[in-house]
Amino acid sequence: xxxxxxxxxxxxxxxxxxxxxxxxxxxxxxxxxxxxxxxxxxxxxxxxxxxxxxxxxxxxxxxxxxxxxxxxxxxxxxxxxxxxxxxxxxxxxxxxxxxxxxxxxxxxxxxxxxxxxxxxxxxxxxxxxxxxxxxxxxxxxxxxxxxxxxxxxxxxxxxxxxxxxxxxxxxxxxxxxxxxxxxxxxxxxxxxxxxxxxxxxxxxxxxxxxxxxxxxxxxxxxxxxxxxxxxxxxxxxxxxxxxxxxxxxxxxxxxxxxxxxxxxxxxxxxxxxxxxxxxxxxxxxxxxxxxxxxxxxxxxxxxxxxxxxxxxxxxxxxxxxxxxxxxxxxxxxxxxxxxxxxxxxxxxxxxxxxxxxxxxxxxxxxxxxxxxxxxxxxxxxxxxxxxxxxxxxxxxxxxxxxxxxxxxxxxxxxxxxxxxxxxxxxxxxxxxxxxxxxxxxxxxxxxxxxxxxxxxxxxxxxxxxxxxxxxxxxxxxxxxxxxxxxxxxxxxxxxxxxxxxxxxxxxxxxxxxxxxxxxxxxxxxxxxxxxxxxxxxxxxxxxxxxxxxxxxxxxxxxxxxxxxxxxxxxxxxxxxx
Amino acid sequence: xxxxxxxxxxxxxxxxxxxxxxxxxxxxxxxxxxxxxxxxxxxxxxxxxxxxxxxxxxxxxxxxxxxxxxxxxxxxxxxxxxxxxxxxxxxxxxxxxxxxxxxxxxxxxxxxxxxxxxxxxxxxxxxxxxxxxxxxxxxxxxxxxxxxxxxxxxxxxxxxxxxxxxxxxxxxxxxxxxxxxxxxxxxxxxxxxxxxxxxxxxxxxxxxxxxxxxxxxxxxxxxxxxxxxxxxxxxxxxxxxxxxxxxxxxxxxxxxxxxxxxxxxxxxxxxxxxxxxxxxxxxxxxxxxxxxxxxxxxxxxxxxxxxxxxxxxxxxxxxx
Numbered sequence: 001x002x003x004x005x006x007x008x009x010x011x012x013x014x015x016x017x018x019x020x021x022x023x024x025x026x027x028x029x030x031x032x033x034x035x036x037x038x039x040x041x042x043x044x045x046x047x048x049x050x051x052x053x054x055x056x057x058x059x060x061x062x063x064x065x066x067x068x069x070x071x072x073x074x075x076x077x078x079x080x081x082x083x084x085x086x087x088x089x090x091x092x093x094x095x096x097x098x099x100x101x102x103x104x105x106x107x108x109x110x111x112x113x114x115x116x117x118x119x120x121x122x123x124x125x126x127x128x129x130x131x132x133x134x135x136x137x138x139x140x141x142x143x144x145x146x147x148x149x150x151x152x153x154x155x156x157x158x159x160x161x162x163x164x165x166x167x168x169x170x171x172x173x174x175x176x177x178x179x180x181x182x183x184x185x186x187x188x189x190x191x192x193x194x195x196x197x198x199x200x201x202x203x204x205x206x207x208x209x210x211x212x213x214x215x216x217x218x219x220x221x222x223x224x225x226x227x228x229x230x231x232x233x234x235x236x237x238x239x240x241x242x243x244x245x246x247x248x249x250x251x252x253x254x255x256x257x258x259x260x261x262x263x264x265x266x267x268x269x270x271x272x273x274x275x276x277x278x279x280x281x282x283x284x285x286x287x288x289x290x291x292x293x294x295x296x297x298x299x300x301x302x303x304x305x306x307x308x309x310x311x312x313x314x315x316x317x318x319x320x321x322x323x324x325x326x327x328x329x330x331x332x333x334x335x336x337x338x339x340x341x342x343x344x345x346x347x348x349x350x351x352x353x354x355x356x357x358x359x360x361x362x363x364x365x366x367x368x369x370x371x372x373x374x375x376x377x378x379x380x381x382x383x384x385x386x387x388x389x390x391x392x393x394x395x396x397x398x399x400x401x402x403x404x405x406x407x408x409x410x411x412x413x414x415x416x417x418x419x420x421x422x423x424x425x426x427x428x429x430x431x432x433x434x435x436x437x438x439x440x441x442x443x444x445x446x447x448x449x450x451x452x453x454x455x456x457x458x459x460x461x462x463x464x465x466x467x468x469x470x471x472x473x474x475x476x477x478x479x480x481x482x483x484x485x486x487x488x489x490x491x492x493x494x495x496x497x498x499x500x501x502x503x504x505x506x507x508x509x510x511x512x513x514x515x516x517x518x519x520x521x522x523x524x525x526x527x528x529x530x531x532x533x534x535x536x537x538x539x540x541x542x543x544x545x546x547x548x549x550x551x552x553x554x555x556x557x558x559x560x561x562x563x564x565x566x567x568x569x570x571x572x573x574x575x576x577x
Numbered sequence: 578x579x580x581x582x583x584x585x586x587x588x589x590x591x592x593x594x595x596x597x598x599x600x601x602x603x604x605x606x607x608x609x610x611x612x613x614x615x616x617x618x619x620x621x622x623x624x625x626x627x628x629x630x631x632x633x634x635x636x637x638x639x640x641x642x643x644x645x646x647x648x649x650x651x652x653x654x655x656x657x658x659x660x661x662x663x664x665x666x667x668x669x670x671x672x673x674x675x676x677x678x679x680x681x682x683x684x685x686x687x688x689x690x691x692x693x694x695x696x697x698x699x700x701x702x703x704x705x706x707x708x709x710x711x712x713x714x715x716x717x718x719x720x721x722x723x724x725x726x727x728x729x730x731x732x733x734x735x736x737x738x739x740x741x742x743x744x745x746x747x748x749x750x751x752x753x754x755x756x757x758x759x760x761x762x763x764x765x766x767x768x769x770x771x772x773x774x775x776x777x778x779x780x781x782x783x784x785x786x787x788x789x790x791x792x793x794x795x796x797x798x799x800x801x802x803x804x805x806x807x808x809x810x811x812x813x814x815x816x817x818x819x820x821x822x823x824x825x826x827x828x829x830x831x832x833x834x835x836x837x838x839x840x841x842x843x844x845x846x847x848x849x850x851x852x853x854x855x856x857x858x859x860x861x862x863x864x865x866x867x868x869x870x871x872x873x874x875x876x877x878x879x880x881x882x883x884x885x886x887x888x889x890x891x892x893x894x895x896x897x
Contacts, residue, residue, distance in 0.1 A: 239847040
């Protein structure tokens with residue numbers, strides 16, 4: 001399921017994260033989520049089938065930025081830091097030999113690289129710090145066009161000069177083959193440190209990749225080399241990808257057990273058919289889809305040990321454009337939130353097992369969640385009844401200038417939603433909620449990409465309601481959930497993520513202040529309060545803190561990666577390989 | 578005939594040019610999504626989106642973009658690169674063509690055999706229980722949506738999730754060159770599903786035409802001359818009744834070679850149809866353009882083949 005990604009953390013985040021990162025000692029095994037196996041010893045061997053509805057978005061580590069892409073990247077590439085199955089707050093060293101060293105008042109990050117990590121054939125040589133520098137630099141070029149490096153690494157000295165004015169990023173230096181140093185213009189070291197867990201820091205050999213990177217767009221993705229336990233031996237776009245063991249991978253340098261001999265990704269499946277195949281088969285797991293609602297229902301009753309529900313650390317909501325009449329009236333927005341049957345919305349995705357009804361925006365488990373009121377929220381009356389409260393909604397409509405309790409204007413509100421289930425069903429349910437208050441809608445259902453790139457992400461398109469939006473973390477910090485989505489300064493003409501176009505000066509100021517806090521508790525409190533302030537403005541209908549429903553065959557010993565909320569293929573094994 | 582064929586081939590070129598222009602106008606001038614924003618991926622800054630727009634030439638006037646596209650197409654047979662995976666459009670289409678051809682040819686054999694047999698039987702045994710049963714079955718076959726029929730077939734007969742485990746299920750397709758036996762078994766259910774509605778349509782079409790033909794004077798003459806009934810039907814009746822069937826067959830083959838989207842989707846057969854569907858859902862404009870052009874090529878060529886076949890089937894038809 002597509003989600004929107006994060007944005008930059010700011011200096012203060014960095015410090016608290018730096019503490020976490022520095023304290024990270026390589027993580028022990030903890031018990032995993034309900035329904036999945038613990039991280040225990042598995043049997044070596046066998047072939048796992050990963051069934052997916054669609055292709056990877058990108059296989060090039062310089063471009064990968066999607067949950068399904070990460071499933072493959074986690075086992076084929078070794079960025080400086082990475083996420084063990086039970087770690088979702090602070091990443092563990094992967095290519096790095098230890099935690100990042102932050103100095104110079106938060107303006108320098110130094111990382112030591114492990115020795116003995118080699119590239120797969122045909123490169124075959126040992127990885128050096130220069131390969132990491134090249135990997136990050138190539139991600140900044142338009143030929144690779146990575147979506148997040150500019151946001152997270154934008155404070156590196158020389159970043160804005162590359163590639164037009166400078167042939168490299170001067171702020172990234174490699175004093176020796178096993179050291180890489182990032183020098184920053186601002187004290188955002190911990191932001192950079194966390195960003196080093198994203199695939200763009202996975203090493204790329206310049207002498208091999210440059211010829212592919214000079215093409216526009218880069219064709220390195222078709223000729224990649226790997227550092228992880230597996231390598232991609234074949235890739236047929238939209239059809240199939242096969243991972244086999246990387247002969248140059250040294251398990252002594254890695255914490256991944258890599259039990260499987262082979263992993264086969266099969267793409268283009270009908271998700272209902274694929275779900276049935278997984279549940280009745282012996283060696284399959286779900287890839288890029290959460291199990292469809294009927295399958296969730298069936299598996300939850302008759303195959304409980306084959307389905308897991310993992311918090312995705314994200315939210316889903318219906319955005320209300322605060323710049324379009326009559327939604328520019330706060331009482332009208334409160335009325336819409338009050339009338340919305342959020343349980344009905346949740347049913348479209350499978351019911352209570354797929355997540356908790358949201359009462360604000362920071363998801364469970366994230367700092368700031370409890371401070372924002374936890375599951376109950378901060379007690380606003382328009383969010384009290386998850387089944388909707390028509391009487392309350394009508395009272396808000398009256399306050400909003402509609403004495404009959406219903407909208408009586410002539411304006412048709414443009415609502416643009418997904419045309420594929422379950423998003424399509426969610427949008428249709430939302431339509432009926434709005435009609436209870438007399439709203440007339442111009443309701444369009446379009447492909448997912450179109451919904452975002454042509455409508456909801458484009459303020460000029462003047463979409464009043466986007467019923468299928470949501471946000472997902474990159475790191476475990478509430479700023480990454482609230483800042484890009486509700487900060488008035490984050491509104492941009494293209495690829496805008498502040499869908500309600502909320503521009504409340506008090507909230508903007510509070511965010512600016514909270515960005516600079518360094519103490520973790522203070523940050524959690526501040527961002528929790530901001531969540532409440534945003535909710536008080538009623539810019540959206542939060543309806544789900546969702547859990548990803550992942551399914552596996554009976555013969556699979558599945559291990560969930562908590563960070564990615566998907567199967568961790570480096571730890572998953574077959575019961576009888 | 579030779580002149581006719583050459584003239585028609587020239588028209589093929591003109592038609593394909595018009596199709597490419599129309600497709601370009603639809604998808605480039607009225608895109609369903611912003612290609613640069615999609616290419617930039619998630620959460621890019623506006624400057625990056627603009628950079629990509631320039632690097633892909635999307636900032637140029639539409640006629641410059643079209644000219645560039647046509648120049649690459651005519652001079653290098655280059656259909657561009659997919660925005661989705663940066664791989665050549667031509668390469669991906671040709672990789673998937675064998676699967677689509679496998680699906681189409683097999684289904685054609687099934688539906689021609691079934692449709693023609695049922696159509697002849699129904700016409701010959703008009704108004705009997707055989708005729709009524711066959712036509713009712715044909716009505717169901719035409720009415721049932723292919724996707725639904727495919728799912729039902731899987732849930733009933735697939736050897737992994739079906740109730741009666743006979744046939745290979747979804748996602749089991751392998752190329753003919755890799756394993757002929759598996760290739761054949763993986764396509765039985767898709768062939769039957771795809772052929773169902775066509776066979777039904779052809780049966781009804783042939784039945785109607787044959788009934789009309791069998792009432793012609795020359796059929797009465799053939800009988801009067803003492804020819805056996807089977808010969809009268811097959812040699813004289815069916816031959817004339819087949820001409821509209823041949824027309825439909827040619828067009829249907831042409832359309833399917835452009836991709837049987839629904840059947841490929843439900844059975845996860847990696848053909849051109851599925852490629853086109855994925856391209857549309859992801860607003861992969863070069864891929865959409867490429868698959869549309871391919872589809873148009875097959876339809877136009879199929880038209881030409883059918884028209885030529887007419888001249889052999891029907892001696893009254895002569896081209897100059």
